[in-house]
Amino acid sequence: MIDMLSNYWPFILFSLSVLMGAAAAIHAAMTKEEVRAAIGWVGVIILSPLIGASLYAIAGINRIRRASLSLRREALLSSVGLTEIETFNAEQDAVISRFGRRFAALQTLGDRVARSPLTTGNSIDLLETGDDAYSAMLSAIKEATRSILLETYIFDRDVIGLRFAEALKEAVARGVEVRVLIDAVGARYSVPSILGYFSEANVPVAVFNGNVIIGLRLPYANLRTHRKILVVDGKVAFTGGMNIREGFTKEISGDSFARDTHFVVEGPVVADLFHIAADDWRFATGENLDGDTWAMVPPDRNPGDPVFMRVVASGPDRRLETNHKMLMGAFSVARDSIKIMSPYFLPDRELISALSTAARRGVSVDIVVPATNNLLLVDRAMTAQFDQMLKNYCRIWRATGPFNHSKLLTIDGQWAYVGSSNIDPRSLRLNFEVDMEVLNEEFASEIDEHIDAAIETASAVTLEGLRNRPFALRLLEKILWLGSPYL
Template sequence: MFEVLSSYWPHILAVLSIAMGAVAAIHAAMTKREVRSALGWVGVILLSPLLGALIYAVVGVNRIRRKSLISRRALHLDELWRTLSHYGVSREAVETRFGSRMAGLKTLGDRVAKHALSSGNRIDMLSSGAETYAAFCEAIDAAERSVILETYIFDRDAAGLRVADRLIAAHRRGVAVRVLIDAVGARYSVPSIIGYLTDAGVAVATFNGKVIMGLRLPYANLRTHRKILVADGAVAFLGGMNIRSAFEGDEAARDTHFRLTGPVVADIFAVAAEDWHFETGEILTGADWGVAPFAAEPGTPSFVRTVVSGPDTNLETNQKMMMGAFSVAEKSIRIMSPYFLPDNILLGALATAARRGVTVDIVIPAQNNLAIVSHAMAAQFDQILKDGSRIFRAGGQFDHSKLMTVDGQWSFVGSSNLDSRSLRLNFEIDLEVFDTAFAATIEARIDASLEGAEPVTQEELRRRPFVYRLFDRVLWLGSPYL
C-alpha cells in the first residue's frame, strides 16, 4: 500500500481534487441563493479545488437540515392548547389599535413566523448586566420544577459563577436543570464553565459541539446566538445579554435584556426545548416541563410574537420581518445595533423608507469591541447617508443592545444583530411587539444613548485618508463572515 501511495500520490491527489472540487462547486451552485455568493464560491473552488473545497466545507455551507420536531403538542402542552387559542390576536384587533399598515405587518408575521401573535403578555426591560443577572438568579432560586438556559457565551468568571452556582443549587434541591451553550461561545473563557456545571451534576450540552465525531463539519460555522432562560414555564428571559462579567461594574459594556410572562413563554420554551433535543435527543416532557397558567386577561397588551430565525427552515425570518416593518413605516424607523452590516436588500428598504419621508435613525457605538467590524461598517456609511438615513455614534461604554421601533407602535428586540451572521448563519430569537407603551420604553433607551452622540457626516467620511477608506472596504468584503 505504501509503495502504491508513494508512486501514485500525484494521481491520487489529482483525482481527489477533481472529485472534491466538483462536489463543492455543484453544491455551491445549487444551494446559494445569491448569484454573487455562488460565483464567489465556485471561483474559489476552481482556483484551488482541494483547499477551496475544504474551506467551503467549513464556512461555506450555511444551511443545516433538521426537522422541527418540537411543538406545543410534542411537548405535551395539549391541555393548554385551548387556553392558548384564547390569547390569539386577530388582524382586526391589530387594525383597531394600530391601523391598517400594522395589521398588514401582523399578517406578514403570521405567514413567515412559526409562532402566533398573542395577547396577555407582560414584557419588562432589563437595562444592565447587574439588573439582568440579579433577575436570572431570582428566577432560578424561585424555580420549583424546571430551568432551561440557552446562551451563546457563558464565561467562567464572577458573573458566570454566580449564575452557575444558582443553577447547581436548583439542581441539588431537585429542580430539573438543562443548560445549552454554543460550542464556540463556551470557549470564550478558559477553563470553560461546562466542567464546573457538569462536575456538580448539572445536565449541560454544547450546541454544534460534535463537529468532528458527530460528523457535523459542514456546519462548524453555524452557531446558536440565542439567549434564553425559562423557569417553571412561568417566566422567560431573552435579549442580547451573554453571561459574563464584562457587563457588570462602573466600566461595564451595556446591553438590554427582557423579562416576560404570559402565553409567549410557551413559545420561548418550545424554542429552547427544540434546540436541546437537537443536541441531546431528549424531549423535555412531563410535569417538570409544563407551562404555568397565565394571569393576564386575553386581549390585553402587550401583543407579542416569538420570531425564530436560523440556517434551517427558519432562514432569514428576522430579515423578512424587518423588511415588512420598513415597508409600512410612515413616520420613523429607529435602530440601535452594535454590528450594523446589513446586505443591500435591507439597505435598499431603509433607503426607500427614507426617500418616502420616514425619519431613519441608526445608532451604533462609537467604540466597538470588534475593530474589524467597526471598519467594515464604516465602508457603508457614505451610501447610507446619501440615501437619506442618519447615523449616530453613541459615546460611553460599548453598547451591545439590539433595539428597533417603527412609528412608535411596533418594536423588534432580541438577539439578532443587523449583519449577515445574524441574518443567515446564526440561530436567533427575537420578539415582535405591538405596544405603544413598550415602544416608548425602547425609544427612551435609544434617546438616552443619543445624549452626547456624534452624528456621522459625509464631510467627515470624505476627509478620511484614502488608505483608511480602502482598508474599510477591504474588510467590508469579508462582512458576510465577520
Template sequence: MWNLLLAYWPHILAVISVLVAAVASVHATMTKEEVRSAIGWVGVILLSPIIGALIYAIAGINRIRRGSIAAERSAAGHEMLAHPSFDVTDELVAGRFGRRFAALKKLGDRITHHTLTSANAIDILKSGDDAYAAMVEAIAQARRSVILETYIFDRDPIGLRIADALIAAAKRGIAVRVLIDAVGARYSVPSIVGYLRGGGVSTDVFNGSIIMGLRLPYANLRTHRKILVADGAVAFVGGMNIRQGFTAEFAGKASAHDTHFRVRGPVVADIFAVAAEDWYFAAGERLHGQPWQIEQQEGEPDSPILMRAVPSGPDASIETNHKMLMGAFSVARHTIRIMSPYFLPDRELVSAMTTAARRGVAIDIVVPSANNLVLVDRAMTAQFNQVLKNYCRIWRSTGPFDHSKLLAVDGTWAFVGSSNLDPRSLRLNFEIDLEVVDTGFAGSIDARIQDIIASARQVTLASLRARPFPMRLLDRILWLGSPYL
C-alpha cells in the same frame, strides 16, 4: 500497492480533486439562494483545488437540516404549549393599530412558527446588574424547571454566581438544563461547562464539543440565542451574554451596556419551545412531562401587550428576522430608530431603509463609538456611506461599549432580542427576537434610543471622506470579509 501509489499519486490526487470540486460545486449551486454567493463559492472551489472545497465545507454550508425536529414537536409534548384563546386576530390589530400593522402581523404569521399573542407583560432590564440579579432570583424561586440557553457563559464571578444558582436548583430537585454554544463556551478557560456538570447540572454544548471541537460541516453556525425560562412562567430574552464586564459591580464605570427583557404571558410557551427544540438538537432529550409544563396563563384575551417570539436561524427558519425587518421598514410612516453594536445590513435591507427614508421616514441608526470588535467596526464604517447618502442618519453613542439590539417603528412596533443587523445574525446564527406591538413599550424603546442620540456624535459623509485614503481602503477590504467576521 505502495509502489502503485508512488507511481500514480499525481493522477490519483487529480481525480480526487476533480471529484471533490464537483461535489462541492454542485452543492453550492443547488443550495445557495443568491447567484453572487453561488458564483463566488464555485469560483473558490474550482480555483483552489481541494483547499477551496475544504473552506466551503467549513464556512460555506450555512444551513442545518432540522426539519425532523419541527415534525417531532407533538411527540416532544409541545402540543401542550398552545393557548389559542390568547391568539390575536387581524381585525384586533387593524382596529387598534391600523391596517399596515395588521399586514405586518400577517407577514409574521406566514414566516414564523409562532402566533402573535395578547395578555403578555415585558420589563426592560437596562443593565447587567439588573438582568443577572433578576435571573438569579428567577432560578432561586423555580419550583419545577429551569432551561438556560446562551452564546457566552464566562467562568467569572457573574458566571459562577449564576452557575451556583443553577447547581442549587438542581440539588433541590429542580429539572435544570443548560445549553451553551460550542464557540461561546471557549471564551473562558477553563470552561464553565465542567463546573456546571460537576455540580449536577445537565449541560451540553451546541453544534460541537469542548474537547473535540466544532461540528463539521456546520462549524460556522452558532446559537446566539439568550434564553432563560423558569417554570414555564417567566422568560428572559435579549442580547445579554453572561459576563462580568456588563456589570458595574465588577467593571465599575467602564462596564459595557446591554438591554435584556423579562417576559410573562402566553409568549413564554413559544420561547420555551425554541429552547427545548435546541436542547433536543444538541442533547437528544425531549423536555416534556410535569416539570416542563407551561403554567396556565392569566389575564384577559386580546388585552395588551401583543407579542410574538421570532426565532431565526440556518434551518427551517432561515432569515426570518431579515423578512420581519423588511416588512417593518416597508410599513413605516414616521420614524425608524435602530440601535445595534454591529451594523452591516445586506443590500436588501439597505434598499428597504433608504426607500423608507426617501418616502420621508426619519431613520436614525445608533452604533457604539467604542466597539469590542475592531474589525467589524472598521467594516461597518466602510458601509456607512450607503445609508448616509440616502437621507438616513447615523450616530456614534458616547461612553462604554453598548451591546443593545433595539428597533422601533413609529413608536408602535418594536423588535428586540439577540439579532444584530449583520450577516452573521441574519443568516448564520440561531437567534431569537420578540415582536412587540404596543405603543407603551415601543415608545419606551424609542425614547431610550432618543436619549442616547442626545449625547451621541453624528456621523457625516464629509467626516467619512476626510479620513486618509489608506484607512478607507483598509475599511473596504475588511468589509469584503464582513459575512464571516
C-alpha cells in the same frame, strides 16, 4: 502499497481534487439562494479545488437540516398547557382596531414566516444593565420549584458565571429539573470553560453544534446559537442580547462596564420561547422535554389584553432569514420614524435599499452604533458602507461612552423589535437567533427614549467626515467589507 502511492500520487491528488471540487461546486450551485454567494464559492472552488472545497466544508454550508425536529409548537407542547394558551392568539380585527391595517399586514407577514403566532395577554419589562438582568434572573432561578431551561451563546467561568452555576447547582439539589445549553463556540470564551463545573455539580449541560474538547461539528462549524433564553417553571422567561459574563456589570467592572438590554416576559410568549430552547436542546441531546415538569402556566390575564407580542426564531434551518423578512416588512410600513440601535450594523443591499426608500418617503431614519466597538474589524467593515445610507437621507450616530451591545428597533413609536439579532450577515444568515415583535405604544416609547438618550450625546456621522479620512484607511475598510459575511 507505498510504492504505488509514490508512483501515482499526482494522479491520486488530481482525482481527489476533481471529485472534491466537483462535489463542493455542485452543492454550492444547488443550495445557495443568493447568486453572488453561489458565484463566489464556485469561483474559489474552481481556482483551488482541494483548498476551496475544504473551506466550503467549514464555512460555506449554512443550513442545518433538522427535518426530524418539530417546527411547530403544537408538536412539542401538546401535553404542556398549549390549549389554554392558544386562546390568547391575537385576532387581526383587534390589531386593526388598535394599530391600523398596516400593522395587520405586518401581522400577516409574521404569521407566514415566523411560525409563532402574535399573542395577547403578555407583559414585558426592560432590564437596562447586567446588574439588573442578572439579579432578576438569579432570583427566578432561586425561586424555581419545577423546571429551569437555559440557553445562551456565552457562559463565562467568571464571578457572574459561577454565581449562576452555583444557583443552578442548588436548584438541582432541591429537586428542580435543570437543563443548560451553551454554544460550542461561546463555551470557549473562558479557559477553562464552565462545562467542567457543571459536570462536577451534576447539572445537565450540553453544547450546541460541537464539542469543546474535540472540535466543532462539520460541516456546520460556522453555525452557532446566538440565542439567550431562560425559562423558569413555565411561567416567566428572560431573553434579549445579554450573555452571562461579568463585563456587563457595574458591580465588578466599574463605570466602564459594557451596556446591554435584556427583557423579562410573562404570558403566552413564554411557551414559544420554551419551544425554541427545547427544540435546540433536543437537537443537541436527543432528549424531548415534555410532561408536567415542563408544563406551561396559562397567563393570569384575559385574552385580548395588551401587550401584543410574537417570538421570532431565525436560523440556518427552515427558519433561514426570518428576521430579515420581518425587518423588510417593518421598514415598508413605517410612516414617521425608524430608530435602530445595533452594535454590529452591516445590512445587506436589500435592507439598505429598504431603509433608503423609507427615508426618501420622508420617514425619519436614525441608526445608532457604538463610537468604540469591541470588534474592530467589524466596525471598520460597517463604516465602509455608511455612505450608502447617508447619501439617501438616513442619519447615523456614533454613541459615546462604554460599548453598548443592545439590539433595539422601533417603528413609528408603536412597534418594537428586540432580542439577540444584530443587523449583520452572521445574525441574518449564520446564527440561530431569537427576537420579539412587540405591538404596544408604551413599550415602543420606552425603547424610543432609550435610543433618543443615546443620540443626545452621540456624534453624527457625515459624508464629508467619511470622505476626508485617509485613502489608505478607506481602502482597508472596503477590503474588510468584502469579507463581512464571515466576520
